[in-house]
Amino acid sequence: MTMTHRRNFLSAAGAITGAIAAASVSRAAMAALPEPVLQTKPDTMPPLSPSSGRPYNPVVTLNGWTLPWRMNNGVKEFHLVAEPVVREMAPGFKAHLWGYNGQSPGPTIEVVEGDRVRIFVSNKLPERTSIHWHGQRLPNGMDGVSGLTQPAIAPGKTFVYEFTARRPGTFMYHPHADEMAQMAMGMMGFWVTHPKARHPLIDEVDRDFVFILNAYDIEPGSATPKIMTMLDFNLRSWNSRIFPGIDSLNVRHNDKVRIRFGNLTMTNHPMHLHGHEFVVTGTDGGPKPQGARWPEVTTDVGVGQMRQIEFVADEEGDWAFHCHKSHHTMNAMGHDVPTMIGVDHSDVVGKITRLIPDYMVMGERGMGDMSEMAMPLPENTAPMMGGEGPFGSVEMGGMFSVVKVRKGQKAGDYSNPGWFRHPPGTVARELAEPIAKVPRVRGAGPSAMPSQNMPAANLEVQVRKARGHAGH
Numbered sequence: 001m002t003m004t005h006r007r008n009f010l011s012a013a014g015a016i017t018g019a020i021a022a023a024s025v026s027r028a029a030m031a032a033l034p035e036p037v038l039q040t041k042p043d044t045m046p047p048l049s050p051s052s053g054r055p056y057n058p059v060v061t062l063n064g065w066t067l068p069w070r071m072n073n074g075v076k077e078f079h080l081v082a083e084p085v086v087r088e089m090a091p092g093f094k095a096h097l098w099g100y101n102g103q104s105p106g107p108t109i110e111v112v113e114g115d116r117v118r119i120f121v122s123n124k125l126p127e128r129t130s131i132h133w134h135g136q137r138l139p140n141g142m143d144g145v146s147g148l149t150q151p152a153i154a155p156g157k158t159f160v161y162e163f164t165a166r167r168p169g170t171f172m173y174h175p176h177a178d179e180m181a182q183m184a185m186g187m188m189g190f191w192v193t194h195p196k197a198r199h200p201l202i203d204e205v206d207r208d209f210v211f212i213l214n215a216y217d218i219e220p221g222s223a224t225p226k227i228m229t230m231l232d233f234n235l236r237s238w239n240s241r242i243f244p245g246i247d248s249l250n251v252r253h254n255d256k257v258r259i260r261f262g263n264l265t266m267t268n269h270p271m272h273l274h275g276h277e278f279v280v281t282g283t284d285g286g287p288k289p290q291g292a293r294w295p296e297v298t299t300d301v302g303v304g305q306m307r308q309i310e311f312v313a314d315e316e317g318d319w320a321f322h323c324h325k326s327h328h329t330m331n332a333m334g335h336d337v338p339t340m341i342g343v344d345h346s347d348v349v350g351k352i353t354r355l356i357p358d359y360m361v362m363g364e365r366g367m368g369d370m371s372e373m374a375m376p377l378p379e380n381t382a383p384m385m386g387g388e389g390p391f392g393s394v395e396m397g398g399m400f401s402v403v404k405v406r407k408g409q410k411a412g413d414y415s416n417p418g419w420f421r422h423p424p425g426t427v428a429r430e431l432a433e434p435i436a437k438v439p440r441v442r443g444a445g446p447s448a449m450p451s452q453n454m455p456a457a458n459l460e461v462q463v464r465k466a467r468g469h470a471g472h
């Protein structure tokens with residue numbers, strides 16, 4: 001267990017914040033609060049079974065964890081600490097982010113419909129903050145919009161939020177103070193409210209995974225995100241992790257699986273699962289009516305939206321699960337590189353090498369080679385794409401992971417079973433023998449294409465180029 005209680009709150013937090021002058025919270029004020037719980041490892045922690053209150057089947061936060069609570073006279077008390085953190089986004093690449101309780105995103109909060117919830121929020125950031133409880137029904141003054149529904153939480157101060165979790169579902173939390181900077185720095189977390197009893201629109205599942213889609217702009221060789229970036233982020237992550245740093249979702253064959261995700265980036269993400277059809281069973285607005293559900297393999301999640309998908313994992317294997325925007329399954333790289341596919345560099349390379357000895361031709365045959373080149377990278381930089389699979393480089397980065405479906409996986413076992421062992425004869429293979437010549441069908445029906453029409457010889461194409469904008 002890597003979770004540590006912060007016995008000496010000030011010194012432990014001081015060690016994490018390093019050079020950044022963190023605000024101090026008085027020890028006397030802290031004594032009355034639930035001890036903040038800290039997590040610094042980016043591992044996927046096992047589900048946290050409820051120690052008190054109504055029972056439920058807990059979720060698993062991808063490369064994250066659930067925040068323990070203290071029961072105080074029937075109220076569930078949590079303590080979130082907003083603070084600078086160091087997040088390992090992938091092996092060999094650490095980012096200086098802001099988050100909660102040692103991590104970005106912060107810990108997942110799990111409660112039960114009808115629970116009275118009290119959340120203490122201590123601000124150890126160098127600037128003011130607040131927390132908005134996205135999607136919750138609550139008294140207006142608990143909504144966390146600084147300036148509108150409450151004064152901002154100044155550095156060094158602790159605020160208390162209290163409300164009843166009225167609606168079961170999939171929610172998140174994030175600041176509503178200097179949002180652009182604080183969300184670009186990684187301040188966000190997941191919230192799940194479990195139903196208090198059997199709900200006609202909420203199925204019981206064997207596995208329930210959660211994560212938030214987020215994006216950063218961190219220049220290769222540096223560690224702090226550029227907070228002024230509006231659209232051209234260079235890292236797309238799940239829970240501030242990028243492939244191959246995102247853990248696989250390990251399930252047992254025939255498990256009913258739910259995956260919940262929310263989008264706090266600046267663009268939409270079409271989420272695509274291989275090998276299975278799923279249904280979207282709910283959003284941050286609540287469970288979807290049965291008549292509005294249909295099978296699909298990709299569902300788009302817009303900015304500020306949440307989706308929960310469900311499927312029966314009835315096909316064994318290692319199934320890719322990723323954002324379908326091809327640039328979102330890549331890590332940091334330059335986007336303004338010309339396409340070189342089909343360009344023959346052979347005559348120029350020699351000449352340029354005489355001037356620049358390290359010159360390298362890039363992209364003559366596409367970009368796939370880049371993943372195997374193992375070029376020296378600036379320190380603290382993740383490769384553009386990578387991830388070793390059983391058959392070579394996976395050539396992916398960013399928002400990509402694998403759902404591993406195994407007969408041998410035990411109930412409640414979330415450990416990685418390793419690569420799938422394909423039954424003999426079920427893997428695409430190189431053709432060993434020459435292709436037998438198959439006579440082409442020369443039909444005369446309506447679909448036959450007379451060859452004299454293609455290609456048309458001596459075809460002259462005239463292009464008129466626009467000159468100026470006079471005609472616009």
Ligand SMILES: [Cu+2]
Pocket residue numbers: 236268269270323324325328399
């Ligand atoms: Cu995407």
